[in-house]
Amino acid sequence: MPGQTREVVVGLDNGGTAINATVLDRAGRFLVDRLVETPSRVGEGPAVAIGALSEALAGVLRLTGVPRAAVKTVGLDTPGPASADGVISTRGAVNFADPAWRGFDVRGALETRLGLPVIYSNDANAAALYAHHVHFGPEAARRSSVALIVGTGLGGGVVESGRVVRGAAGMAGEFGHIQIPMEGLLAPGQPTPVCNCGLAADGESVASLTGIEKNLLPYWLTRFPGHPLHALGSARRAAIQVRGHAAAGDQLSLEIFRQQAIALGRLFTIAANFTDPDAYFLGGGVVETTPSFRDWFLATVSENTDLRAEQRPLATFALVPDLDMAGARGAALAGAAALGWLPAAG
Ligand SMILES: [Zn+2]
Numbered sequence: 471m472p473g474q475t476r477e478v479v480v481g482l483d484n485g486g487t488a489i490n491a492t493v494l495d496r497a498g499r500f501l502v503d504r505l506v507e508t509p510s511r512v513g514e515g516p517a518v519a520i521g522a523l524s525e526a527l528a529g530v531l532r533l534t535g536v537p538r539a540a541v542k543t544v545g546l547d548t549p550g551p552a553s554a555d556g557v558i559s560t561r562g563a564v565n566f567a568d569p570a571w572r573g574f575d576v577r578g579a580l581e582t583r584l585g586l587p588v589i590y591s592n593d594a595n596a597a598a599l600y601a602h603h604v605h606f607g608p609e610a611a612r613r614s615s616v617a618l619i620v621g622t623g624l625g626g627g628v629v630e631s632g633r634v635v636r637g638a639a640g641m642a643g644e645f646g647h648i649q650i651p652m653e654g655l656l657a658p659g660q661p662t663p664v665c666n667c668g669l670a671a672d673g674e675s676v677a678s679l680t681g682i683e684k685n686l687l688p689y690w691l692t693r694f695p696g697h698p699l700h701a702l703g704s705a706r707r708a709a710i711q712v713r714g715h716a717a718a719g720d721q722l723s724l725e726i727f728r729q730q731a732i733a734l735g736r737l738f739t740i741a742a743n744f745t746d747p748d749a750y751f752l753g754g755g756v757v758e759t760t761p762s763f764r765d766w767f768l769a770t771v772s773e774n775t776d777l778r779a780e781q782r783p784l785a786t787f788a789l790v791p792d793l794d795m796a797g798a799r800g801a802a803l804a805g806a807a808a809l810g811w812l813p814a815a816g
Contacts (some may be wrong), residue, residue: 475506475777476495476536476537476591476799477495477496477540477542477707478491478493478495478496478501478536478541479492479493479494479527479541479542479543479544479547479802479805479806480494480525480527480530480531480541480544480545480800480802480805481493481494481544481546481783481797481800481801481802481805481811482523482526482544482545482547482798482801483547483548483550483582483593483596483688483797483798483801483805484510484512484523484545484546484547484548484576485510485512485549485565486510486512486564486565487509487510487512487702488507488508488509488510489507489508489510489523489525489526489794490506490507490794490797491506491507491508491527491529491530491621491796491798492506492530492795492798492799492802493530493531493536493802494799494802494803494805494806496806496811498806498811498812500799501534501536501544501555501803502530502533503533503553503562503733504795505602505794505795506529506530506533508522508525508529508573509522509579510522510523512568512571512598513567513568514560514567514568515567515568515570515571515573515774516570516571516574516576516579517719517772520579520580520744521583521745523580523583524583526583527541527544527584528802529578531792533695538692540557541586542586542587542591542806543586543587543588543589543808543809543810544580544581544586544587544588544805545578545588545589545591545596545711545801545802545803545804545805545806546577546580546588546589546590546591547590547591547592547593547596547781547797547798547800547801547804548565548566548576548590548592548623548771548799549563549564549565549566549593549596549625550563550592550593550594550688551563551578551592552590552640553639553640554577554590554636554639554640554641555573555577555578555640555803556575556576556577556578556588556590557573557575557576558571558572558573558574558576559571559572560573560574561713564622566598574589575587577590585652587808588810589801589805590806591634591800591801591804592625592640593619593625593797594617594625594626594627594643595625595634595636595800595804596627596628596796596797596798596801596803596804597617597619597625597627597790597793597797597799597800598615598616598617598619598626598627598628598629598634598643598751598790598796598800599627599629599634599792599800599803599804599807600792600796600797600799600803601615601617601749601751601753601788601790601791601796601800601802602615602617602629602632602749602751602791603632603750603792603803603812604789604792605786605791606632606749607753608747608813610632610812610813611631611632611812611813612618612631612632613629613631613632614628614629614630614631614664614711614745614747614748614749614750614751615628615629615747615748615749615750615753616628616629616645616738616745616747616750616751617750617751617753617790618645618671618673618677618734618737618738618752618753618754619753619754619790620678620679620730620734620752620753620754620755620756621678621754622677622678622679622680622754623646623666623674623678623679623680624645624674624677624678624681624759625644625645625646625715625754626643626646626737627643627644627646627747628642628643629740629747632807632812632813633807634688634804634812637732639747645673645737645740645741646665646672646673646677646678646739647665647667647669647673647674648671648672648673648713648740649669649670649671650671650673650676650733650736650737650740651736652671653669654732655676655729655732655736656729657689657693657725657731660689660698661685661757662674663676663680663681663684663685663686663691664684664685665680665681666680671738673733673736674736676729676730676733676804677733677734677737677756679709679755680708680710681730682709682726682730683706683708683709684700684705685703686726686729686730686814687699687705687709687712687726688710688727690722690726691722691792693722694721694722697710697722699712699715700724704806709751709815711727712727713724713727713755713756713759714759716763717758717759717760717763724807727756727767727770728770728774730756730772731767731770731774732770732774734752734771734772734774735770735771735772735773735775735776736774736775737784738750738771738775739774739775739776742775742776742777742778742785746781747785747787748785748787749786749787749788750772750775750785750786750787750788751788751790752767752768752771752787752788752790753789753790753796754790754791754793756791757789757793758793765790768788771787772787772810775787797804802814
């Protein structure tokens with residue numbers, strides 16, 4: 471069809487192993503309703519990985535029958551840490567281990583390769599933006615939200631009036647590295663958790679896979695001497711299995727997730743006093759589990775979020791939807807926002 475419906479934004483979610491691609495048209499419709507994944511090849515360094523992103527774009531256009539001339543901009547997201555403009559941290563990043571990635575301008579390199587404008591988001595901000603727009607729909611521009619994404623680390627995003635709050639250096643919404651009170655969270659005698667960033671008792675030191683592996687699981691195993699997770703021999707493998715055990719009702723694993731839920735609630739309490747959002751979203755691997763465990767976890771996070779009497783009836787707690795596609799879709803929405811395609815606040 472001619473005219474504005476042929477104008478699209480391509481969203482590319484560049485992960486540690488895979489690229490997920492999507493296409494968003496000017497009417498706000500996603501033209502693919504499933505995962506469109508190709509290998510990201512980030513382990514082979516930036517030159518190979520930029521080529522893989524270019525191929526992913528071509529592939530999703532072929533799949534949807536959209537001509538390249540219809541692409542007005544590209545939304546790109548990657549895991550952090552990276553600057554607001556998509557320059558990977560000079561200190562390196564977990565998902566970008568090759569030394570050539572340090573200080574690499576992934577946004578600029580893709581823009582040069584494609585000859586198209588590229589709008590960069592970090593992956594947690596992209597997921598936050600997608601959750602916000604799915605939840606609020608036409609109301610998105612008049613609402614605010616915060617999102618916490620629990621994975622290997624703890625990512626976060628703040629959305630105000632339908633737009634991601636990026637901050638001066640692109641580091642707004644880094645809830646993972648806000649310190650929280652440990653009183654009433656830790657068991658008597660439990661060591662204070664420490665984060666990879668060097669801080670003690672911050673959000674990520676508790677509410678992340680890394681936090682389970684380094685802080686929570688080593689303590690709780692001492693309290694459950696006969697537990698089957700002792701036999702695994704690898705702390706990382708054991709940490710990964712905690713979620714499955716928790717969903718099956720295992721006591722040790724539920725203690726770990728109860729501590730994570732308290733930490734997440736305390737971070738949401740900070741948000742409640744800071745931007746007082748309409749919605750609190752929770753995403754990441756932690757919610758990819760059985761419905762009953764997910765519901766318990768979200769309810770426990772909500773119970774540990776200290777809202778005022780005026781706030782509680784207005785606040786919504788919800789999960790980030792379509793988790794596998796949230797990054798690509800959120801990156802595409804950020805591209806659409808840059809083009810002025812999203813409705814503005816009235
Ligand atoms: Zn930290």
